[in-house]
Amino acid sequence: MSEIALRNVCKQFDSEHYGVKDFNLDIHDKEFVIFVGPSGCGKSTTLRIIAGLEEITDGELWIDGELSNYLEPKERGMSMVFQNYALYPNMTVYGNMAYALKIRKLPKDEIDRKVHEVAKILEIEQLLDRRPAALSGGQKQRVAIGSAIIRKPKAFLMDEPLSNLDAKLRAQMRVELVKLHKQLDTTIIYVTHDQTEAMTLGTKIVVMKDGLIQQVGAPQSIYDNPVNLFVAGFLGSPSMNFFRCTVKAEENNRTALLLDDAKTVKKVYLDGTRGKQIADRYNGRHVILGIRPEDIYELDEAKKLGIENESADVDEPVVNREMLGAEVILYFDEQGKTLAVRLSPENQTQVGEKVSLYFDMEKAHVFDPETEENIFVS
Template sequence: MASISLKDICKNYPNGFQAVKNFNLEIQDKEFIIFVGPSGCGKSTTLRMIAGLEDISSGELKIDGKLMNSVEPKDRDIAMVFQNYALYPHMTVFDNMAFGLKIRKVDKGEIKKRVEEAAKILDLDKLLDRKPKALSGGQRQRVAMGRAIVRNPKVFLMDELLSNLDAKLRVQMRIEISKLHDRLGATIIYVTHDQTEAMTLGTRIVVMKDGVVQQIDSPQVLYSQPKNLFVAGFIGSPQMNFIDAKIAVNGSDVTATLGNSTLKVPAAKAKALIDGGYDGKTVILGIRPEDLHDDQAFIANSPDSVIDAKIRVYELLGAEVFLYFDYAGSQVTARVDPRTTAKTGDDVKFALDMEKIHFFDKDSEETITN
């Protein structure tokens, strides 16, 4: 398997559009890296540059220390798997998996060995004689992956692999892909626009927007310490709540005023606001839905962080309840215990877990406290 290095990679189109700007990343052998971001952010273009299907306008791409910029895609020892897998309808599962090797004139014995090995990894060994029409959606997807596995590539590139599947199958295939990564010990780069897929699959996630890398970190760090407003809003579902807050400094004490409530900011975050010169300025306060609490015990222990709200929508999801309300000009979501007594139209008190709040600069949208 392989390590990959991307240094100052750019993609410029002749019409002047810059699809990817100065992309830098070191991928270790056997890593499962996710490129995530909204449509048009440059994630697929970056993947295609690694594959060699798009030319690199500037920068250096290395695989195992070897410069790859002008190496033909076929010679990069990479396999791609797309969402639109077309299985050959008149061929069996075995022949579908063997096809790529046959056209490359690989020895018959070797083809048999590789297909049987891949089929075992993918739990397809009992289905090798079947035709695609006799397979379920998940099995077909596994055959498509099998076609890549039999090539024994150094790197697997997967582009929006699960986008065409229904929700249930998507969850099932996420688990399959995770298992596959463990079994193959392969370096995988996976592109998705779905942050849930990114969070559940990747060992590291690259968040992109407008062709620019916003943050590269583990799922946990991205969730708890987003570097800017975009990452904070993009990672997590329901997304982080953002409310304008006015900062006031009094000695080493700092307060944040949101609508009618004034909240005391914990010491470590207060220091960052003081050091940044935010006294008297308006910043953006971010808080995740699960860090808003309506239970009496938490409220009693957090008298300096309580806000009053009128519930607009109550949504029961079984294991949790989402409460939606408007506060200080923003729409806010709270994720609470299903035993809550709050209902639509109720006046409810919420306490913010002040250790979990985030502050962002209103102009640069960069984090102040992480």
């Protein structure tokens, strides 16, 4: 059992430097919580606060109903796994995993049983006699995780544990961590700057920027309903496309968004209540339109979706084409930035060729240019 709550938690290093500000979060038993955000946003600081490695300057940390601001790290029942594996080089894998239990003076046969049990879960039984120097990066990381698991903590705290691994191994370890979370049935709090890790691992994502929480929620829910421009741009790869637009209410109850200085798409429409909402508040003014690469289509697909009357008018050629096997991503120049469009791999449009684009405006987001808030979510 573990319930962790942070209430108005602040960490101020000195008069200018904040780690986190007014951090409020409930972490429930067995959740897989991800702190995600760009470098320096306060992820590690928050994790270290939970671990007891960093003192809070203001606010409260509650663990299982107990105010724990000043609890010693070892009294908190947490296990931490770092980016650098922190294995003892002179001990075997077995020795590394058994170490924490030996210190607790557990009987030898019990230690032996536990080491084998955990080694089996992580599929490292065949490595038990090796020393860390004879292991690959991925194997070392498994041993580090094994050493953490064996203590049966209330929660695992992981700080970018996969960032030293190559892309393929990282993808494999992501799958294994999800499996491990199910098997262990414990809380995991996991720090990463990688939005893919956040999306694939978490049951709950905490998006952070400049020491402040931006949004908390399930991965899909945040992806579909980002509260502001930052969250919208941070989750998703390639990122959501943004365009400066002017709002123009038209006669037949339609709301047009005219893309400022646009080369590719000149004009799109928002219909129904969403259109009305924008027209009421912003007619004649600027907004920022956001649309994900997968919500932009070519004519054939647009026809199937019935959105072929939405917009087209492309004068600009494809500047880059990435064939990724299961999808193809076309890039255009737009408003001095790159517009990315994700299409099916059958699409044969090459660099230098022109193509008509259609936006699925049902999926579009509109942001206030001053507050940067998502008008349809906030």
